[in-house]
Amino acid sequence: MAPLEEQRAFFAPPVVSRIAMISVHTSPLAQPGSGEAGGMNVYIRELSRNLAHRGVEVDIFTRRADPEQPPVVEADYGVRVFALEAGPLAPIPKDQIFCHLPEFVTELAFQISRNGHPYELIHAHYWLSGWAGYLLKRYWDIPLVQMFHTLGDLKNLLSPRGSIEPVLRLQVERGLLRLADAVIAANPDEREVMIWDLQADPAKICTVPPGVDLDHFRPADRHAARDQLGLPDRPLVLFVGRIDPVKGIDTLFEGWRRLLDSLEPGDTVPLLIFLGGRRTESAAGPQFEPALERVIGEARRLGIEGSILFLGSQPRAILPLFYNAADLCVMPSRYESFGLVAVEAMACGTPVVASRVGGLRFTVEDEVSGLLVPPDDPVALAAAIRRALADHRLRTRMQVGARQAAVRYSWHGVTNAVLQVYQQVAQRRELLPCP
Numbered sequence: 508m509a510p511l512e513e514q515r516a517f518f519a520p521p522v523v524s525r526i527a528m529i530s531v532h533t534s535p536l537a538q539p540g541s542g543e544a545g546g547m548n549v550y551i552r553e554l555s556r557n558l559a560h561r562g563v564e565v566d567i568f569t570r571r572a573d574p575e576q577p578p579v580v581e582a583d584y585g586v587r588v589f590a591l592e593a594g595p596l597a598p599i600p601k602d603q604i605f606c607h608l609p610e611f612v613t614e615l616a617f618q619i620s621r622n623g624h625p626y627e628l629i630h631a632h633y634w635l636s637g638w639a640g641y642l643l644k645r646y647w648d649i650p651l652v653q654m655f656h657t658l659g660d661l662k663n664l665l666s667p668r669g670s671i672e673p674v675l676r677l678q679v680e681r682g683l684l685r686l687a688d689a690v691i692a693a694n695p696d697e698r699e700v701m702i703w704d705l706q707a708d709p710a711k712i713c714t715v716p717p718g719v720d721l722d723h724f725r726p727a728d729r730h731a732a733r734d735q736l737g738l739p740d741r742p743l744v745l746f747v748g749r750i751d752p753v754k755g756i757d758t759l760f761e762g763w764r765r766l767l768d769s770l771e772p773g774d775t776v777p778l779l780i781f782l783g784g785r786r787t788e789s790a791a792g793p794q795f796e797p798a799l800e801r802v803i804g805e806a807r808r809l810g811i812e813g814s815i816l817f818l819g820s821q822p823r824a825i826l827p828l829f830y831n832a833a834d835l836c837v838m839p840s841r842y843e844s845f846g847l848v849a850v851e852a853m854a855c856g857t858p859v860v861a862s863r864v865g866g867l868r869f870t871v872e873d874e875v876s877g878l879l880v881p882p883d884d885p886v887a888l889a890a891a892i893r894r895a896l897a898d899h900r901l902r903t904r905m906q907v908g909a910r911q912a913a914v915r916y917s918w919h920g921v922t923n924a925v926l927q928v929y930q931q932v933a934q935r936r937e938l939l940p941c942p
Contacts, residue, residue, distance in 0.1 A: 522930040527626045527643070528555055528567040529636040531611060532601050535567055536580060536588055545749045546847035547656045549823070550717045551632055552582070557718075557922040559584035566626075568615050570607070572598045591615055602673050604635050612642045628929055632656060634676050637683040644686075650932035653687040655680060657844055661700060662753060665842040665864065665882070681705055688932040691715050691925070693844040694866040713928050716866070717845045718921035719913055724827050724854035726910060732832040736825075738816075742777035742896045745833035745857070747826070747848045748840075750784045750798040755839035755862065755882065757805070762839065762888035764809045769893060777896060779815045782829060786819025795819070830855035834902065835895050838867060841882050846870050849877070854913035858905035860891045870916075874901075875908040 528535075528551055535552040555565040564585070571578065571590035580588045591614040594607035619625055630652045631640030637653045644651040659672035659680055684690060684707040692698040692714045701707040733740060748754045763779055770776065784799030795803060799817065806812040821829060830836065836852035838861040843849075845866035849859045853870075859877035861867045871877040878895055880887040895902055 522926075523563060523627050523933050525564040525626050526558070526566075526628045526630055526929070527615075528565055529615075529629060529631040529640050529643075530567060530569050530633070531593075531608070531635045531639055532570065532604050532633060534569040534572075534576070534588065534590065536582070546717070546845065547632055549847055550656070553718065553720060553918055554922065554925060555586045556583040557918045558926070559586050561922065561926065563926075568611075568618075570594065570604065570611060571596060589615075589618060591618070601635065602675075605638070605675060605679075608635065608639050608642070612639050612646075615639075615643065616646065628652065628933060630654070630929075631687075634659070634679050634683065637687065638679050641683065641686050644688075650688040651686070652689045652691065652928060652932060653683050654691040654693075655683075655844075656693070657753075657842065658697065658700065658705075660704065661697075661842055661865070665753070684708075684711070687711065689713055689928050691928060693717060694869050696865060696868070697844055713924075715921060715924040715928065716869070716916060717847055717850075718918035719847070719850045719854050719916045721854055721914065721917055723823075724830065724851045724913075726856035726906075727827065727831040729831055729834075732828045736828055736832055738780070738832050739778065741775050743780060743833045743835075744777055744892060744896075745780045745782070745829055745836045745852070746838075747782045747829070747836070747851075748838070750802055753841050754783075755841050756783075756802060758839045758883055758885050758888060759837060760806055760809055760811060762885035762892070763814070764811050765885055765889040766892055767811060767814060769889065776814055777892075779811075780829065780833065781815055781817045782819065782821050782826075784817075784819055786817065826851065827855055830857050833857055835860055835892060837888070837892065838862065839880075839882070839888055840864060840867065843867050850913050850916050853877070853909035854916075856906045856910045858895060858902060858909050860888065860895060870912070872908065872912060874905075876905055876912040877909065878905075 530551050533548055535548045537548055558565050567588045569590055570593050574596045576590045578590055582588055591611055593611035628650050629640045629643055631637040632654050633656055640651045659676040662672050684705055690712050692712055693716055695714055698712045698714050701712050702709050785796040787794045803817055806815050830852045836857050836859045838849050840862050843865045849861055849870050852859050853876050859871050861871045862882040863879040864882050873879040878891040880891050
């Protein structure tokens with residue numbers, strides 16, 4: 508690859524040259540699939556890297572949740588990640604972070620006060636970061652671009668009872684829709700909800716889906732990938748995601764039980780590869796975090812534990828091996844604003860069986876790049892998995908369609924669209940209508 512200076516020469520100078528990315532509750536350096544880390548972490552890291560590639564200086568600010576966490580890390584292309592002390596140096600529930608936002612904002616302002624005000628724009632991620640971003644917007648008098656990644660109102664509508672989002676979150680999200688200079692929605696449905704249900708100004712809401720690294724996630728030989736990972740040569744179905752009610756793990760397990768019950772004598776038993784939660788190795792054998800232990804316990808209760816391989820979350824560097832090793836990737840989510848896992852799998856040429864919800868309705872094309880099923884429907888999920896595994900011709904066709912669909916989500920195009928939003932808010936605080 509050419510030096511960064513040579514690569515930047517191919518792009519026009521950006522209108523916004525220095526921005527502050529805010530991700531209070533989770534660090535973009537954290538491994539997706541563990542704790543609160545997921546697709547948002549990947550999005551922030553990849554967008555920042557691609558912006559830096561275009562000549563934009565990017566600093567990311569997150570809450571320090573571990574005394575071993577370095578206060579500053581320099582990542583790709585000179586992107587800096589600052590971990591600020593705000594509250595205890597330990598993971599705490601997201602709903603407890605709000606009361607520490609004044610500390611976070613004060614510490615952030617102090618970090619840059621010695622060198623004067625260096626930023627031209629704030630890009631905040633999630634509602635907690637959005638409120639911190641709004642306080643800084645007022646203090647610095649610069650534009651705020653907000654991306655929620657998930658909306659509390661939608662989570663409450665689609666998640667099971669007992670996982671209701673707090674009223675504070677709903678109020679802050681509605682406030683940010685009024686107070687931010689621009690809001691990026693991940694899919695057209697999310698934009699419609701913001702406008703029609705939450706009364707947002709349509710001129711502020713821009714639809715820009717996240718992207719995927721097409722060089723990192725690309726097709727490879729399935730048997731070679733299985734050999735590298737030590738996986739058996741049998742039907743493999745892959746789940747990648749955080750342990751969260753919205754991910755539909757209960758639906759997945761009930762569907763998997765039904766799939767196993769439907770097998771005829773002599774059928775090869777498929778294996779479900781579960782990449783989520785934290786697993787560590789010790790002399791006594793594998794150790795699992797409590798959330799993953801509960802998931803394993805549920806599989807044991809259903810009698811399906813023997814057909815599931817619980818490997819915990821995996822480093823991004825080897826995720827393409829898992830996607831390529833699998834015959835299918837499954838996403839039984841109750842809601843996804845985009846569904847990054849689906850697009851990563853598709854970029855590797857692996858078809859996706861997913862719920863017909865949120866962004867998955869747009870990223871996965873039924874019968875072309877995967878199969879869509881109703882959410883919370885284990886019967887339909889089991890039938891779709893069985894069909895895709897049994898129909899080699901269908902699966903081969905969807906493998907080709909999956910890669911072709913994923914190409915639409917290149918980071919090159921996504922970064923161009925985000926820069927266009929930045930340009931609008933930087934040049935005119937009164938926005939032109941967004942596309």
